[in-house]
Amino acid sequence: MSLPRSTTDVLVVGGGPAGLAAAAQAAAAGLMVTLVDERVTLGGQIYKRVGPGFAVEDPRAIGRDYAAGNHLIAAVDSPRIDVRLRTTALAIEGMTVILCADESHTVAVEAERIVLAPGAYDRPVAFPGWTLPGVLTAGGAQTLVKTQGVLPGERIVFAGSGPVALAFPAQLHHLGAGVVTVCEAGPPPGPSDVAAMLRAAAGNLSLLRDAIGYRAELLRARIPLRYGRIVVAAEGDGRIEAVVHAAVDREWRVIPGSEERVACDALCLGYGFLPSVELPRLAGCALDEDEDLGGAVVRLDEWMRTTVPNIHAAGDGTGVEGSLVAIDEGRLAALGVAMDLGALTREAAEERARPLRRRLRQRSAFRSALRRMHRVGPGIYELSTPDTMICRCEELTRARIDPAIAASTDPGVVKGLTRAGMGLCQGRNCERTIAALIARRHGLELASLPPTNPRLPARPVSLGAIADQEIEDHGFFTAAAEPRD
Amino acid sequence: MASSPLPPNPAIDMPTGHPDSSHVAPTAPAWLALTETSAALPTDTDVLVIGGGLIGCALTYYLARAGVEVTLLERGELNRAASGTNAGSFHLQIAIHQLTGLEVDSLADRLLTEIRLYVEGARLWEELETELQGSLEMHTTGGLMVAETDAELALLHAKQRIEADAGLETHVLEGAELRSFAPFLADDLKGATYCPAEGHANPLLAAPLYALRASQAGAAIRTNAAVHSIDIGTQGGFTVHTARGRVRAARIVNAAGGWTNEVAAMIGQHHPVRRDGLHVNVTEPRERLLTPLVQHIGRRLTLKQASNNTFIIGGGWPSRAHGADGGYRTVWESTAGNVGVAVRVVPALADVRLLRTWSGALAFTDDLEPLVGASRRVPGYFTCMATTGFTLGPLMARMLAETLAHPAARSPLPDHFAPDRTASAAPAHP
Ligand SMILES: Cc1cc2nc3c(=O)[nH]c(=O)nc-3n(C[C@H](O)[C@H](O)[C@H](O)COP(=O)(O)OP(=O)(O)OC[C@H]3O[C@@H](n4cnc5c(N)ncnc54)[C@H](O)[C@@H]3O)c2cc1C
């Protein structure tokens, strides 16, 4: 290969909380680190930098994240860390990662160890009207607010589940946006949930305090928080004008007759996140299934090692558990790397890992306590009608995909028959919905369906940026070049 | 033919409203109605076809239509291997691999025969939508094969003469004529041949439609029925053991494509066939830039803008074997190298984004001739396999079906296609 090459001890992909923490920890152990992120700034999903002309000072809202983010970002300002922004990992082959820099050219980095921390993206939910302008994901809305200082609307409906369903509307309200209704798909906390949360409170008091604060903010603002309700349709002529929400059972399946309509000019959806597993899959890492952590999650050992030797992973990209877990996982991955490379003794690594592991256990206990309320119900994938767009990129409605789903239990076959998932987003927005429809139609477990093949590049990239004239052309069918007699 | 007038340029005659430029996915094909593939296996059959790719499905159709009792067994789903993952192009022009390092003239005889075969294959395709009563999304777009150097240009001229003799219309275009005919090509290319008969069809449609029509004509088609072993009967005939039970067959056809030798090994045979992973790139859709297929006489490139306006770029770059059984992973070197040739030939591609790469298992013979016909060593055993199998597969299947349906008649298949011809090309290389 004729690519410019460099080497490093540790290559960290992703400059969010997990990647930042991993890079800083590895450098602290004396290792040389290359940290890449495709974005223009560090910080990842949660510590996105605020754009010019828009500042939040309140520690209760986005400002506190901002401060925490600054802290993590400052820690990677080190001579041992080569930070490369606007640099996208396209492919992993062995311990070589192909990177596209500035959207203009490619380079290869060969690393002793790789830490994958690519984060997660919003769980897409297909229901009638979900493609109308004015319907946004929480992540999309957050990007809008944080990087451009733009509020998504004046009469916002928020629908989702989990801590984000409290935090985000409260933050939006705090910023001056009008939030008209919040729908949480899960049930209200009952006495047993409160008891469970209190039992798991150790180490999680700040999370509890946050939740209570956000709840109080919604109450003060008289924003109705409707438990056990899901958005079943967005309506409007060319742009959202109203949403219909309805009561759901424990499986998040709609209870007929419970629909209500509310006028609005924006709908923010926060039904959790799906890990970006493109890179782990390209690397060949084994995955497991856990819907509550986002579906496909990376299988890891106690040092965040994947099943592929010398490749570690951390953060939301391995299973979605929030920024605090991402940070601790990033550190733990770096400690494992440092230990494996001999930069730390086993004892030193264990000692540093102990408090991280304790916190991770506490978080995991807290998550279990919340599980009854926030587990993702299969009904989330069953809101589409025949006219609902399932694959936006290829413009395929449910009616176009259904015959293929009836014909096969293999998501790869359905993809081949319909082209669903072959467009710009490469299935990020429809693959799971379709898999869930297949599972339901054939009475299978979602987890039992075979995954489609991982294919490079991990992100779309211009042909000009990767075209390589120097690669030797060995010729097709070289054996046939010999003369016959 | 060399002197015949150049046909109109399809790139100019194809307005944006042409169906070929609309960005729509195929509607649910009628053959999804083929549901009896999970029924029990028959206990006895005259001909048993192993492999449900394009060739196996086509063969089953031609046999059923001729009234032969036939069963097709596919180990997975139909059309999931090479036939469902290929680029869907009709390659008719002589490609570089048939000329490398050789005097074209010394090969003229062999090439003549071969081109005639391709011309006949193309004719079969032209009538196929009528024959099978369904859309295959056939588009005869014409095809260019470009030359970058003077030596390559000389090759184009030599090849054009042979093609003319064989009845394949091609034109050598140079200079201003080439630039006005194909303005999307890099303007320092030395020349190109243009073959109006080349084009493409949708590989997702052809094999399944053959299968549906075969089934309607009485064939038994069974999926998830991998053939595990084959006993040769002492009185002739075979007992075939599968994942779903046993079938007795008077005759068997090995149509397992890239797995031809795995099946052959079940009866102690080995053919001069190898399997390799083939790399393909696909881009985002863009406004229509080009209509004809574009190939390179000296470097590995096939390129076209598909019906949905994406660019499909291939040409024989390898992918890496993954796992034991014919899975392949695409590799960076092939991606960058293949794209490198594409951007060299069509510079406007530089700002189009690559979305995905994929690869399929391609079977090819050491001498690149089809492997079709009766085995001399094992009576009742036949093979049906071709390298440029999308273009040529249906024709090979039809010819073999004729042989099987009329065993007494003289076979239309040339001797040098025979499965146990001695391999004359270089030994398999790693
Ligand atoms: C609306 C919203 C509200 C949230 N609220 C909270 C909250 O209140 N509390 C909380 O704890 N968490 C919250 N989160 C979740 C939090 O943002 C994540 O848990 C956290 O950011 C995960 O960190 P990470 O490092 O794993 O991933 P990310 O922060 O997503 O970082 C991943 C980085 O990797 C980069 N990347 C990905 N792929 C590539 C590639 N191929 N090449 C190069 N770079 C790549 C991305 O550009 C990104 O910068 C919220 C998230 C959202 C969207």
Ligand SMILES: Cc1cc2nc3c(=O)[nH]c(=O)nc-3n(C[C@H](O)[C@H](O)[C@H](O)COP(=O)(O)OP(=O)(O)OC[C@H]3O[C@@H](n4cnc5c(N)ncnc54)[C@H](O)[C@@H]3O)c2cc1C
């Ligand atoms: C990426 C790629 C691009 C290509 N591009 C072109 C092109 O543009 N133009 C062109 O003309 N050709 C092209 N080809 C070649 C063409 O696709 C093949 O030659 C053709 O599809 C071969 O068809 P087949 O039916 O022999 O093989 P296949 O389609 O591979 O079918 C063989 C079948 O046998 C089955 N099988 C194997 N073992 C068993 C068993 N033990 N029991 C039961 N079933 C079994 C397999 O599962 C498979 O379904 C391309 C090939 C590839 C891979």
